[in-house]
Amino acid sequence: MDYAELDRQLLGDLWTSEALWDDLAYLCDACNGRFAGTADERRAADYLLGRLRAHGLQRVAAEPFTMRGWERGAARLEVTAHGLTFDLPCLALPGSPGCDLETGILDARRGNAAAYTALAGSAQGQIVFNSQDGVSRAEMYRAASEAGAAAFIFSGAQPGMLVPTGSVGKDLPAIGLAHEPLTRLKRCLAAGPVRARLVLTCQVHPVTAHNVVAEIPGADPSAGWIIAGGHYDGHDISQAAQDNGAATAVLVEAARLLAPLRGRLQAGLRFVLFSGEELGLHGSYAYATAHAAELGDVRAVLNADVLAQGMPVVLQTQASPALADWLRALPLKQLDAVLNDDPKAFISNSDHFPFSLAGLESVWAVTSGGPPGTGWVHSAADTLDKIDPRILRQTAATVTRLLLRLAAEPEGLPRGLRPPALVQQLVTDAGFEPALRFSGRWPF
Numbered sequence: 001m002d003y004a005e006l007d008r009q010l011l012g013d014l015w016t017s018e019a020l021w022d023d024l025a026y027l028c029d030a031c032n033g034r035f036a037g038t039a040d041e042r043r044a045a046d047y048l049l050g051r052l053r054a055h056g057l058q059r060v061a062a063e064p065f066t067m068r069g070w071e072r073g074a075a076r077l078e079v080t081a082h083g084l085t086f087d088l089p090c091l092a093l094p095g096s097p098g099c100d101l102e103t104g105i106l107d108a109r110r111g112n113a114a115a116y117t118a119l120a121g122s123a124q125g126q127i128v129f130n131s132q133d134g135v136s137r138a139e140m141y142r143a144a145s146e147a148g149a150a151a152f153i154f155s156g157a158q159p160g161m162l163v164p165t166g167s168v169g170k171d172l173p174a175i176g177l178a179h180e181p182l183t184r185l186k187r188c189l190a191a192g193p194v195r196a197r198l199v200l201t202c203q204v205h206p207v208t209a210h211n212v213v214a215e216i217p218g219a220d221p222s223a224g225w226i227i228a229g230g231h232y233d234g235h236d237i238s239q240a241a242q243d244n245g246a247a248t249a250v251l252v253e254a255a256r257l258l259a260p261l262r263g264r265l266q267a268g269l270r271f272v273l274f275s276g277e278e279l280g281l282h283g284s285y286a287y288a289t290a291h292a293a294e295l296g297d298v299r300a301v302l303n304a305d306v307l308a309q310g311m312p313v314v315l316q317t318q319a320s321p322a323l324a325d326w327l328r329a330l331p332l333k334q335l336d337a338v339l340n341d342d343p344k345a346f347i348s349n350s351d352h353f354p355f356s357l358a359g360l361e362s363v364w365a366v367t368s369g370g371p372p373g374t375g376w377v378h379s380a381a382d383t384l385d386k387i388d389p390r391i392l393r394q395t396a397a398t399v400t401r402l403l404l405r406l407a408a409e410p411e412g413l414p415r416g417l418r419p420p421a422l423v424q425q426l427v428t429d430a431g432f433e434p435a436l437r438f439s440g441r442w443p444f
């Protein structure tokens with residue numbers, strides 16, 4: 001197909017409309033962090049439903065699901081060291097249970113299973129913290145839980161008193177601590193034993209959250225569907241602009257620009273704006289479960305998560321060789337995208353993953369790193385002012401033109417679900433089995 005005329009139409013409309021920025025501004029300024037199960041999330045869902053209906057999409061609906069919800073309370077870490085007692089500012093991590101406990105604090109080094117093995121049981125009953133050298137929050141939390149720690153401290157390396165956030169899904173109390181108080185804690189420990197009282201009044205309870213779905217049907221029903229997804233929920237301490245308001249606005253803009261072209265699309269486009277991602281991919285798991293019978297007709301999943309810090313858009317295929325081959329044949333430089341098909345780029349902590357488990361091939365669309373000082377995700381500084389409207393537009397152009405090509409010429413895209421034995425092998429090779437078992441989501 002000759003895309004020049006369609007691209008001119010899309011790009012002209014994109015560059016002369018304020019819709020994209022207006023959508024992002026509403027999501028951030030009227031809906032705050034859109035934390036799953038709250039009135040902010042519901043307001044965002046209603047807004048997104050209204051926009052998608054106005055753009056002429058079909059079967060626009062909110063799909064409710066229940067999940068492990070969470071309500072923030074007070075958090076206090078009172079430390080006693082070398083004869084002094086003082087508070088260190090902290091925040092509970094979403095998903096943490098409440099607690100009131102008093103015990104010692106221990107440096108658990110890297111915080112992975114090997115680090116706890118070296119500690120030979122001394123972490124039992126202690127509040128543990130870790131260095132920041134590449135072990136993921138989820139892995140550190142799991143290792144601390146399995147070592148019998150009393151509480152888990154997650155800290156960031158970025159100066160500026162920014163408390164890092166990120167969810168946990170089990171019964172071990174957990175807090176975030178900014179870089180500066182953590183370094184003070186380390187100075188205290190260097191001088192002798194440290195005790196602390198940790199009081200969290202947060203609560204875990206079931207909530208109802210909503211995925212927002214909408215479709216642009218394809219001209220050829222036998223060509224199946226492309227899922228264009230991304231989460232619209234975010235963390236409660238910020239506006240969740242980079243993660244993931246920007247991608248939400250980009251997907252709604254793509255829906256606006258592509259709806260008038262429906263006669264040119266062979267495959268359908270199914271937009272799915274997930275909720276509950278930040279508390280543990282609840283929306284995407286719920287969608288993949290509720291729509292399991294239809295997933296065999298899905299040709300590819302594009303998951304947009306953390307966009308618009310820099311260009312080009314990185315297309316990180318998720319152990320999906322056939323989709324990578326299809327993408328490699330595109331004029332990627334002209335589309336302002338780069339392909340990363342490294343098998344090690346397969347990640348389990350974003351919304352494509354439940355579809356990967358079901359056997360689909362998927363690609364994670366993610367921003368290039370921006371200039372220094374532009375990465376604010378999972379902190380209170382993830383706010384609208386950090387988004388450059390030009391980069392947001394460029395990102396929307398790339399994602400929209402990519403979705404056009406996926407839906408217009410789906411020949412060559414994978415068809416059908418990969419067998420469970422192959423998926424199990426991919427997931428095992430990627431090292432995801434312990435985490436999936438820990439969260440009770442091992443499906444094999």
Ligand SMILES: [Zn+2]
Nearest residue numbers: 243244305306
């Ligand atoms: Zn995200």
